[in-house]
Amino acid sequence: MKKILLLGIGNVLYADEGVGVHFVNYIKDKYQFNHLDYQLDIIDGGTLAQGLIPIICQYDHLIVVDTVNSVGVGPGEVYFFDFDHAPAEIDWQGSAHEVEMLQTLNMMDIVGDRPHTFVLGVTPTVIEPMVLGLTSHLLNAIPTMEKALLTHMTSLGFTFDCVADITIGQVIPDAYKRGCYVDA
Template sequence: MKILLLGIGNVLYADEGVGVHFVNYITENYRFTHPEHQIDTMDGGTLAQGLTPILSRYDHLIVVDTVNAAGAEPGQVYYFNFDNAPPEIDWQGSAHEVEMLQTLIMMEMMGDRPDTWILGVVPTVLEPMHLGLTERIEAAIPVMEKALLKHMASLGVESQRIADIDINTLIPDSFKRG
């Protein structure tokens, strides 16, 4: 099985970049291994439909992004199978979320969407030209990390902590990684 951990977001819009920052954080701090599975990580930025040829090569997809949820507090973390999204998720948090939703739906119609999971956090602020995360979203990172590691373990993937790099250390150079 081919597994992709995909960070989505615009790093120039504060909390909007959490998907990209989180995937960079996981890439720097963990190594994932499985005797048969291939595990990749990727900064998808705001490409959405442009990612279709890449995403279709995977069997299992974990999308890390902001999510908009009715009645949810900023910093609240959601982890769900795309086919069973909670009713409060409305996918209207940002333009790229809608584009990513459309991309996944289009891939489903074509029969080439991988088994898709969403690891999302409700953003606090989507401020233009602010590189970094707000305190509430930064506080959600350990919850997101725990959810991801639990999911990887359910797939039989071993997670080895190889470093202890703080996410804020990675953010200033995040635009250079993608």
């Protein structure tokens, strides 16, 4: 059975910086995914980066959800791309965890352990210490991110059911309590 990992990256205590974590928690709570040949795990990776290597290398397909910086683009712009073919305007010199995640994926590539990787990213507005939540620009980007992810999962042959009528705002208050986990 092939294994797919949906990995949320970010620091939930720095406002928009936590969007990856909030988004995967939201998707985990809202949807049930089904596939005959694939197993989907959803992990809140926080800011672990290189600490995630032993987990990531067990998968055939990886979807990283995180903030991305892009030259000349306003906040809330959503990107979904194959890591091997990143758009030229993506600037990986953003937050410390973003740079660490890029380095982690590149290290895994060098030793041949990186699964086929996609990035679902959004440009942040506010990266401010001790703010739990997302700005309106990022809250408005969530439906676009959700559509991009569901379209990708469908292209892989997944079906899904909405199992909870929730908003991302409902999962944010408990984000710091969830931590890194694997939902198998």
